[in-house]
Amino acid sequence: MLYELAQSLTGGLLIGGALAVLSVGFSMAWGITHVLNVAHCAFAVLAAYLGYWALNRWGIDPLLALPIMLPTFFLLGVAMHTLLIRATARRAHDPGLATMVLTFGLGIVIENGMLLAWTPDPRVLKTAYSALTLQVGPVIVQAPHLIAFGLAVITIGALYLFTERTFMGKAVRAVWQQPMGAALSGIDLDRVTTIAYGMAVATAAVGGVAMSLLYTFDPATHLSWLVYVFLVVILGGVGSILGSALAGLIIGLIIGISSVFVPLAWNNLVLFGLLIVLLLLRPQGLLQR
């Protein structure tokens, strides 16, 4: 029992990290730019595919391909925001709703584009370290899980330092907390939100690669990943970077614990039930705005 618990907790924690890094961009986009990017996980799956092809066509490990993918996805996000989202939001009575419909359409385009290009066959990432494991006491840690967790730590850590230490980052935080005050202080709202959005999409790429280390994927997988993202964002609070991190870990832990004490079939119900209760007790999520 103790061994099972330790093993499940460890696994859950590491997986939670992957969920966190997948979700942090979505949370940022929603909180700072007020855009519900329903296509967020479609970008993540796209990154997963690119990493997969880098490995299978050119022998480049997806982690090494990330430095190239990050700026690319950042620019993609910036372009998307400048060309599509800003124009829509400006004219909309309710920017959040209009951009949701927009990103929904975008998600469909990306998914089916991938379908056309790469067929619906499921993919599994097989890196050099896929089967590697570490023994920590009685618990076995899988290398891909550890690496996904490492990616999460680095990315979320970098994001957090960015918002705390750099001027642009502080501007982003200001816009998150008090848009009007930020505007009055001379911060260029347009520029800041666009950059924040670009960063959100870039982290989706990291999230996609992290998830691909753990799970199989095909063009339609982005919808099931989106459910995880919603769960993390509810718990962590919309717009909070640390909140997403914490929420991801907690959700991973909950899944780990419940699989030991509760029949597996009720796992999801336990998770949902706990989240509902948590949300009702603390409506803003874990970390307040």
Place this chain on the structure above:
Amino acid sequence: MTHHTSRRQMLWAMLGAWIVALAVGACGQAPAAPAAPTTAPTAPTTAPAAPTTAPAAPQGAPIKIGCSLPLTGAFADTGVWVQRGYEQWAEDVNAAGGLLGRPVELTIYDDESKTENAVNLLNRVISVDQADLLCGGYPGTAAAAQMAVAEKNQKVYVSMGGHMASFSQGFTYVFGAPPLMGQWWYEGLYGWLASLPEAERPKKAAIFTINNPVGAAILEPMPEKLSALGIEIVVNERYDVPLTDAAPLVTKAKGAEADIFFANGFFPDSVQIVKAMRALDYNPKLIAQGVGSIIPAWVEELGADGYYVFSGTAVHPSLPFEGISRLNEVARAKYNAPVAPIYFIFGYAWMQALQRGVEGAQTLDQTAIRDWLKSNQITTVAGTFTFDERGLPPPYNYLTQVIDGKVELIWPPEVRTKEPIYPKPAWGQ
């Protein structure tokens, strides 16, 4: 005044637009949808022709055959192969003189892996396209919903079926030729295990089943069958997908010292389970998997870790039935597949069964076709079948095992292509 005029114009414009929208929808008589596009290049010169005597070209009004398949969405990877199987059949039939001397014309709609669409599209096929014959849908939930539609319209429907429940509704026009029957999934496995001396069989079973109709069907007969083999069930749980962490399943099985592990699930969750097994160094004597270990992606993506896994199937590219080897060649030439994929063969077989019914009854009358199929034996690339009242053949399923990157047939002995490897070698070997 201008304000009211523009307002009225607006109203008329809206009313007009609304009526036009309804009229467009009402014009269900859209021009016949183009036959679903194949990805095949122009007919390869090496593609084997079927009969040696040049048959008369099919003449007359085409026989329209219609259905829907998931060509996009979650089930597209299988749907696309079933479509190719249907199209290959149509091509072969037309090359051999047609059905009842007339050419066949296939119309396959994309239901986007949504049952709602599958039902609507089948209605479209029946009442708008006025199709003479129906082809089957995928997966089981869509097929079950479509079976109800076909039955209501008294049209013969040959498909994979929706497991035993769908064949127990008193429907008379439906056929599983052959069906994908969850309840029969491990028939081959049970048969082979029974042939082993009791001392060699595994003793304790850990069963993990996906929480959906397919899993429920596979699980249904297991307690009885396993106890008849002297195997004790030590773990029996269901899990929801997506499966976030497969490790708990493995630790449970390992903790209960199970030496036979049933992964009654689909591709994504089973892949995770196998990976977790390797990581946690759990090596049961036998791993049986539900759906997904016999598609090409299992070996291509999972590699050697996926070897030695047993599963079940109702058709296989190595079966000694007429037409299979030709399908293998066609698959190689057209689609670059090493052998004919399972669902390619299924699609072909289902259409052949329908064809036998039509040729046997010598008419397109659905009731006559139905009655003929229920009182005669037919032969297809999937084997020889007779059908009972429910439209089912006698229960059967072949045991498969992934050996050296290929899906081999293990049981029954008449079809065996390779000796099974049991117990399972250690990971990495």
Place this chain on the structure above:
Amino acid sequence: MRRDALRSFGLPAPDALIGIGVALALVAVPLARPGAYLLGFLFTIFMYGALAGSWNIIGGYAGYLSFGHAAFFGLGAYTTALLLFYFGWSPFLTLPLAGVLAALFAALVGYPCLRLRGPYFSLVTLILGLTMYSLTLNLPFTQGSSGLFLPFLRVDVYTSHVIFYEVMLGLLIIVAAVLRQITRTKMGVGLTAIREDEDAAGTLGVDATRLKLQAFMLSAFLTGLIGGVYSYYKSYLDPSFVFATSISITIVLMALFGGRLAWYGPLVGAVVISIVNEMLTTHAPPQTARIVFGVLLIGVIMFLPDGLMSIAQRHLPTLAVRRARHPATRDEVA
């Protein structure tokens, strides 16, 4: 001037006239003996129109976007289906029960959930939808994971199509009437106040808590009714059909696409999206059809961000409120 002239004759407003005219035309459609496919297709349109419309009461008018309305839909569907399966009672008789159960469920979950604002309400309703799915899958009496086969109507297949067509059309008319009526009553004003500024609404004497709950229950009741009919129509029920998140999302999409502030907005959204989808599916290769659909969605929303009906917003009765145009004076940034 014309309009006042009409009014003095006691005739209803133009939008109601159009609505009644269209409704009558649709009711009469089966007299022309159209194909079963058309009846089935229109059934689906009516259903989504009614669903989007019911959603709009809480989502569009009150501004509480529920991402889990499929929970009520499925609840209604399973209510009539299980009563038919176990007791043989006709869903046409147990239909009100389906609605009532859905409304009671809404009352149960609404009281705590409506205390959440904005995105959190949306997310908690999403979880609610997922929870109902999981529950139905696991509870034994729902036949969740094996699927539920229901007996057919004891009439020929064409007549059954006509019956379901008229019933669903009837539900759609009811939903449309309710939606329109709300815009003309105090409830509509109250919901608008809640949507625009809930805290300020309180100072205006609006009992926000009670009104939200009423709207939520009403929305759930109607959605449950629709679900109750649906299961009988399908004859085969699986939790993944009725509790699917994609249904919840589609409903929201249709309402937003059509324009959530007009009573006819969600209905038009449902019609347009269903027809466009259908045309694309039957005329284009599968993936291309979906891509074109996505592009159309993007294109339309970029030019009409408040939905299709925003073209008519200035001229026809809606719950729109004139808003300051400059972004800096709004809370939203994007």
